[in-house]
Amino acid sequence: MRLLVAGGDRVDAGKTTFSTGLCAYAGATGFKPRAGNDYWFDHDDYERAVSAGRLYGKDAKRLAAASPEAVEPEDINPLHRLWRPSPGADAGIIGASHRRFVCDRVGDAFVVNANADLPESAREHLPLEQATTVETLAELNAVMADRHTTVLESVREAILARDRAVVESYSDIAVPIQQVEFDAVAVVDPGRARVYNADRYARAREVVGGSTHEGQLEERVSDVISHCDPLAEVGLPALGGEKRRDPDVVAEAYEVAYEAVVTAALS
Template identity: 50%
Template sequence: MRLLVAGGDPVDAGKTTFAVGLAARLRAGDDPLAAFKPRAGNDRWFDHGDVRRAASEGRLYGKDVRRLLDAADGDATHERRNPIHRLWRPTPGTTGLLGEPGRTFLVDRVRTPDGDEWVVNGTADVPDRLRRDLPLAGARRVESVRAVNDAMRDLHLPALDRVAGDVREAGEEGVALVESYGDVATPLREVRFDAVAVVDPGRCRVYGGERWAVARDAATGGREEGKLEVRVGRVTDMLDPVSTHDLRPLPAAERADPDAVADAYREAYDALVATARDR
């Protein structure tokens, strides 16, 4: 079984809290569980403590991935389940290399079969401490959109292909739980999911995986033609959900406890799993 959690809001939909509770719910079952967040990122300013913690280990990962893997109670590394991680920094009043208003990317960490490869934004001011803590001496330096696209072709896309294979295998052997990023409808284009949960503040909409895939493909002209990331809203505009569920706001203590989240959102989780099994 393959389950996808996507966000209906690009910034703070609550999908990680929902995914963490779902992992706890699935962990209590009989099937082996593997959790994935293929792409993630954090901000050196807003997530400074998390960045410092990871960089002090010579690594780059975020708290969302850590929470998800802890809830799934597996032994996979952050890098295996989150093969692409991007570090941003705010740049108020300017546009970043990739056209990002008010921020720009500093470093990408990409998992390869031989370990991590690093991509550094050559147009950005990477802080000295990061250069000391992270193994950036041999990093690939990019100074144009074309160079970024070349790096994505050489590094990022093969990394996503590898994690897609892991997701398919995990879904055959047990349950594969994938959390998307931002409000992107499908983080792995070549994986078909059995059911999809779209999380917004205060609600969860459940969709059948096959219909989700058809709508996603239609939004980009088909599996072979579609190259751009499709936003959740474009897909949900084409579909009616199987069911919709209220999600009550949780105090910090409950959000920090995966089992408490699993209990609070039990109705939505049961509906998602039932939809996947009825595919």
């Protein structure tokens, strides 16, 4: 059983809290194929990982902790991007205004933006001596077509090898990894979860096609769900920070929503 959790229009939609609870409810391993954090806005998370010579975010850490088997954040999150704020109109090689791509962790290797200001702590603690350096979008896309594709294929195989897997998307991207057939889809917004038949969600995604996003062709959730109706819509109660951090507590609080997701997967 493979379950996809995607977010609505808002970046902070509650996807990770929902996903960790779903892992606990279904006894599933959590995956976040692509993720990222910001050197400024997520500085504590950045420092915690980098001081240990690693680069991962809190979402992957929470998903790994919620999984029934012993997995590290890097095992379930092969691609992690580090950003930092970039004042002014220059959008950099990614085309993202007000923030600049600094580097990617691609499996165990790194890809560094030659035009970004690499934090000194990253230089000190991360194994960047053999990192690939890119200066243009064309160079980055070439690396992504090679190395990024390889590590995504590896995590795809890991997802398919599990009897039960919860795959969390990033931002408001409809599907974070290709060539995985899901059994049900949950789209999460603050206060609600909408459950979709996976086949209908996939067909709607085909209708939408690809839109340019960070150098790739990816579909946004809002475009996809405009072409299909949910099987169920369930309200999600607000949870305090301590409760959100406990997957078993989340599983109990969101039980009705999780039951709808699993029912859709098994139907």
